Amino acid sequence: MATEHVGELLSGYLDGELTQQQRQRVTLHCSGCEQCRDDLAELRALRERISGAPLSELGEDQWRENMNDTTVQLSRGIGWLLFIAGLLVAGFYALYHLMIDSSMSFIEKFIIFGVYGGLAVLLFSVLRQRLIERKTDKYKDVEI
Amino acid sequence: MKTQDMREQLAQMGNGAHALATQILGNSEEAADAVQEAIAKVLGRPGSYDPKKGSLAPWFMRLVRNHCIDLLRRRRAEPLEADALPATGPGPEASAEAAQRDEAIRSALAALSPDRREIIVLRDYMDLSYAEIASVLDLAPGTVMSRLHRARMDLKETLTRYE
Numbered sequence: 449m450a451t452e453h454v455g456e457l458l459s460g461y462l463d464g465e466l467t468q469q470q471r472q473r474v475t476l477h478c479s480g481c482e483q484c485r486d487d488l489a490e491l492r493a494l495r496e497r498i499s500g501a502p503l504s505e506l507g508e509d510q511w512r513e514n515m516n517d518t519t520v521q522l523s524r525g526i527g528w529l530l531f532i533a534g535l536l537v538a539g540f541y542a543l544y545h546l547m548i549d550s551s552m553s554f555i556e557k558f559i560i561f562g563v564y565g566g567l568a569v570l571l572f573s574v575l576r577q578r579l580i581e582r583k584t585d586k587y588k589d590v591e592i
Numbered sequence: 593m594k595t596q597d598m599r600e601q602l603a604q605m606g607n608g609a610h611a612l613a614t615q616i617l618g619n620s621e622e623a624a625d626a627v628q629e630a631i632a633k634v635l636g637r638p639g640s641y642d643p644k645k646g647s648l649a650p651w652f653m654r655l656v657r658n659h660c661i662d663l664l665r666r667r668r669a670e671p672l673e674a675d676a677l678p679a680t681g682p683g684p685e686a687s688a689e690a691a692q693r694d695e696a697i698r699s700a701l702a703a704l705s706p707d708r709r710e711i712i713v714l715r716d717y718m719d720l721s722y723a724e725i726a727s728v729l730d731l732a733p734g735t736v737m738s739r740l741h742r743a744r745m746d747l748k749e750t751l752t753r754y755e
Contacts, residue, residue, distance in 0.1 A: 456741035463715065465722045465737060491744055494751070498716040501697045503611035506624060511606030514628055515599055515635065522636060 453481065458488050462495065539568065595638050601648050602631055608649075608718040609656045615701065615709040616660040626663055630656045650724035653714065657728060696754040703750050708743035715740055 454477045460466040461474040478485045542564075546557055606627060613623035634641065634652065641651055701709050707729075714725045725740075726733040 456738045459741035459744060460722075460737045463722070463740075490748055494744060494748055495716045497693070497697055498701075498712060499719070501694055501717070503614065503698070503701075503713065503717055504607040505620065506607055506610055508603045508606060511603040511627075511631070512599070514606075515603065515631060522632075 453477070453484055458484060458491060462488065462491055539564075595635070598638055598641070598648065599635070602634065602652065605649055605652055605718075606631075608713075609653060611717050612653060612710065612713050613656055613660050615713050616657065616706060617663065618702075622663070623660070626660050627656055630659050633659075646727065647724070649718070650720060650727045653718070653720070653724075653728045654730075657710070693755075696751060699754045700747055700751040703753075704743065704746055707739075708746055711736070711740050711743050712747060716744075 454461075454474050457466060457470055457474050461471060466474065474484075478488060543561070546552075546560060549557070552560075609627045609630070610620075610623055613626045614620050617623045617626060630652070634655065641648060645651070701712065704712075710729065711725060714720045714728060715722075720728065722736040722740075723733055725731070725736050729736075731739070
């Protein structure tokens with residue numbers, strides 16, 4: 449008759465995480481201890497119930513679809529980044545040539561700079577506004 | 593690791609990660625968002641995972657767990673209630689008895705402390721090894737068995753109140 453229960457070793461036994469010596473100890477103990485045998489059976493049943501319980505309602509396919517969305521968002525973000533970087537480089541390049549161009553008067557340069565500079569500021573302002581609205585719009589996903 | 597392989601593994605781990613996040617955050621929708629954000633982080637920087645340091649599952653679960661803890665700190669989430677767990681009722685073909693048993697398990701899990709819920713989900717739902725669980729929960733490998741056993745005994749006792 450076993451006197452000292454094996455306690456947490458039951459969980460290790462159930463999960464196959466014991467050394468050979470510990471396994472033998474549990475096996476030997478359980479052969480003479482009804483309480484530990486019952487505990488082991490109950491823990492095994494509990495583990496099976498949890499492994500089959502619907503703890504998440506989402507399926508693998510849904511995660512695959514979500515990942516595709518993430519990839520699209522990432523590539524779109526990279527695309528925008530490259531586009532803005534290219535636009536900035538082109539803008540500075542044009543500005544540099546405008547400044548060193550000796551065939552134009554200061555007034556002509558100022559007018560050209562004002563028109564294109566103003567357009568760039570307006571474009572930036574509209575884009576910024578759109579971005580803010582997109583982040584804060586609660587109804588953006590609502591389809592009409 | 594190839595990105596395509598990583599994506600496939602992440603898709604397979606999605607449900608387990610969602611179950612873990614739900615146990616931490618107490619809300620299925622919030623948990624789905626958290627897992628999605630964690631996946632986006634991994635896919636954004638796939639090189640951040642080093643296969644030499646172990647398999648993807650514990651590394652990803654640790655990432656999800658840390659992200660959920662950050663969210664909890666930021667949002668000061670409400671304590672977990674049974675109603676907050678996913679309402680994943682069985683299909684029409686499932687029996688009412690099975691539905692009651694599932695509900696009992698969810699309610700009993702929700703009644704446990706967060707650290708007990710986590711360790712049970714990691715082992716019994718996700719089938720991670722003790723070494724992997726120790727890595728996810730940042731525990732000494734020797735403490736996993738005792739902590740898991742206490743959690744299971746607690747769950748066993750709690751479950752009797754719901755059945």
